[in-house]
Structure formats: structure tokens, C-alpha cells
Amino acid sequence: xxxxxxxxxxxxxxxxxxxxxxxxxxxxxxxxxxxxxxxxxxxxxxxxxxxxxxxxxxxxxxxxxxxxxxxxxxxxxxxxxxxxxxxxxxxxxxxxxxxxxxxxxxxxxxxxxxxxxxxxxxxxxxxxxxxxxxxxxxxxxxxxxxxxxxxxxxxxxxxxxxxxxxxxxxxxxxxxxxxxxxxxxxxxxxxxxxxxxxxxxxxxxxxxxxxxxxxxxxxxxxxxxxxxxxxxxxxxxxxxxxxxxxxxxxxxxxxxxxxxxxxxxxxxxxxxxxxxxxxxxxxxxxxx
Numbered sequence: 549x550x551x552x553x554x555x556x557x558x559x560x561x562x563x564x565x566x567x568x569x570x571x572x573x574x575x576x577x578x579x580x581x582x583x584x585x586x587x588x589x590x591x592x593x594x595x596x597x598x599x600x601x602x603x604x605x606x607x608x609x610x611x612x613x614x615x616x617x618x619x620x621x622x623x624x625x626x627x628x629x630x631x632x633x634x635x636x637x638x639x640x641x642x643x644x645x646x647x648x649x650x651x652x653x654x655x656x657x658x659x660x661x662x663x664x665x666x667x668x669x670x671x672x673x674x675x676x677x678x679x680x681x682x683x684x685x686x687x688x689x690x691x692x693x694x695x696x697x698x699x700x701x702x703x704x705x706x707x708x709x710x711x712x713x714x715x716x717x718x719x720x721x722x723x724x725x726x727x728x729x730x731x732x733x734x735x736x737x738x739x740x741x742x743x744x745x746x747x748x749x750x751x752x753x754x755x756x757x758x759x760x761x762x763x764x765x766x767x768x769x770x771x772x773x774x775x776x777x778x779x780x781x782x783x784x785x786x787x788x789x790x791x792x793x794x795x796x797x798x799x800x801x802x803x804x805x806x807x808x809x810x811x812x813x814x815x816x817x818x819x820x821x822x823x824x825x826x827x828x829x830x831x832x833x834x835x836x
Contacts, residue, residue: 549615549632549711549743551578551601556610558596570596571767574610578712578745583738585758585775586747589789592764594747595638598714601745602626602633631660634705638716638747643701649692650685652700656708667707674703678733695726702733712743719753731757755779755793755814763788776812795819802826 556574561567571593578584588594599605600612603619603626611618619629637643646652653674657667675682678699684692689700698718705713715734719727735757738744748754754761754775761778763771765788771778779785782792782800791797799813799822808829809822 549580551633551712552611552613553577553600554611554613556597556600556612557608558600558605559608562608569608569767571764574767574769576762576769576772578743580711580743581738581741582743583757583759584745585754585761586745586764587749587751587754587761587790588764590749591766593767594764595716596767597764598635598716598745598747601712601714602630602635604635627660631708632710633712633714634708634710635714636702636705636716636718638720643704644689644697647688648685649680649687649689649700652689653685653703653707656704660708670707670709671703674706677706677737678703679729693726695722695730698722698726698730699733702730706737710742712745713737714745714747716747717749718746719748719750751779751785751791752793752795755796763790775814779814780812 553574553576557569557572559567559569574597586594586598596605600607603612606620612620614629614632617624619626644652646655650671653671654667657670662670671685672682675685680696680699680703684696689697692700702715702718718734719730722730731753734744734746738757746754746758758775760773761771761775762769763778763785770788771781771784779792779796782796785792793814795813795816795818796811798819799809799811802809802823803811807826809826813819813822
């Protein structure tokens with residue numbers, strides 16, 4: 549289920565003295581099974597952009613085409629579009645509202661008209677996918693920890709079984725353990741075949757998970773390519789007020805000192821392998 553964005557522009561409060569163009573002239577395509585990282589400085593237009601992909605915002609100009617159909621064409625059901633493309637907001641407390649965790653996750657399936665039996669199955673499956681303890685289903689979502697609420701919000705989207713999952717800063721405010729667990733859940737969802745778009749300020753997370761990276765700057769799409777290619781352009785990223793992954797910076801420092809290591813390393817594991825290989829080349833005893 550490809551998504552095509554053509555010349556997308558969105559202006560808030562158009563025609564007033566407070567008019568602001570948040571995104572302008574954006575073009576890209578998302579194919580089935582991709583894992584895309586969307587990065588950019590605060591105010592670059594990331595949240596505005598993703599809210600167009602399932603029709604939460606209507607373009608001022610341009611088109612969003614899902615499965616070959618412009619989602620704003622006459623007769624297109626935005627309800628069905630949002631069933632295919634699920635969006636988890638940055639602040640999960642804004643996305644949970646029912647009295648119990650079960651009712652919150654079940655809201656989507658019920659709203660789509662599924663039977664009680666089907667709804668129960670979808671809730672159970674969604675809980676399993678995000679690692680949410682079913683003992684929590686009878687509790688109020690507002691009694692849970694930040695990480696648990698984040699899982700409830702994601703599970704509520706997964707219960708409608710979308711083909712595309714968009715996550716806006718899914719680990720914001722979480723402790724290291726909660727962050728690692730959420731990211732592992734997201735990775736598993738992608739490995740199961742789901743298309744994922746991840747918005748994040750954490751370059752290390754994007755580098756470790758995403759195959760493709762898109763960079764926004766002041767409402768413009770200024771880069772779109774393989775993660776290794778994008779993150780190897782340190783000067784470009786810094787000009788966008790973005791810091792490359794820490795391991796990429798480390799490799800660059802080693803290269804400046806004469807080490808023959810790659811400059812497109814993205815993970816700690818890759819960095820370890822490069823350093824060990826170079827130490828062995830240098831004849832350092834005991835390099836492992």
C-alpha cells in the first residue's frame with residue numbers, strides 16, 4: 549500500500565496576519581515494508597507532515613495519494629484511510645481517554661463495527677505485540693506509568709490492524725529501560741511486515757532502526773536517502789542543527805587520527821567490529 553506525497557504544502561491561518569507555512573512543496577513516496585526515520589530540528593514541520601498522511605490535516609496545496617487514490621477526492625472515506633494508516637501522537641496521554649485500558653484499546657475495533665469476539669481478539673493481539681500485561685486491562689490508563697501509557701496508545705492503533713504505523717517521538721520522556729522496550733516492540737512490528745515511519749530527535753535510535761532517513765528543514769524536504777548515506781554527512785546535519793549518531797562521530801574522530809575505519813558506521817556493534825579489525829591490522833595483541 550504505497551503512499552505518495554506530491555507538492556504538499558500546508559499553511560496555518562491562511563489569509564490572516566498570523567499566516568504561517570509549516571511545510572512547502574514536499575514530494576516523496578513510501579513503499580510497503582519500509583522503515584523510515586523522519587528527522588529535523590524543532591519547528592521543521594515533522595508533526596504537520598505526518599498528520600497529512602492519514603487525513604488529520606488537509607493540504608493547502610498538493611496531494612496525498614494512498615493506494616493510488618487521492619485521500620481528499622470526492623467519495624473517499626477518511627475513516628478507512630485511518631484504518632490503514634495509524635498515527636501515535638507524541639504525547640500518549642492525549643490519545644487515551646476511556647475508563648479502562650481495555651476500553652481504550654477496544655475503541656477502534658468497536659468504532660469500525662467489529663463483533664465483541666473479534667474486538668477481544670484484536671485487543672489481546674495488540675497487547676501481545678506491544679508487550680502490555682493483560683492484567684492491566686481492567687485498570688484506568690491514567691494510573692499507569694509513562695511507558696505503559698505509551699504501550700496502550702500504540703496498542704489502540706494496532707488493534708485496528710493498520711498497514712502503516714506512524715510514531716511521533718514514541719520514546720519521549722521514558723527511562724532507558726522503557727525506551728529500549730518500546731523500540732524493540734517497534735522493531736518487531738516492522739520485522740512482521742508493517743511499514744513504519746518514526747519521527748525522533750534521537751539520531752542513535754533512527755540510525756539503529758531505520759533503513760531510510762528523510763530530513764526536514766524549515767518546512768522543506770532537504771534530504772531523503774539510505775540511513776548510512778544521510779548520517780555520513782556530518783557537516784550537512786550540523787547545518788540543520790542535528791547531531792549525527794555518537795558512533796558515527798567516534799568513527800570520524802578515529803579516521804582523523806589515521807585509523808582505517810568506515811565513516812558510515814551506525815551502531816555500537818558495527819563500531820566494535822571496525823575497531824577490532826583495525827586493532828588487529830595494527831598488530832595489537834588481544835584485540836577481540
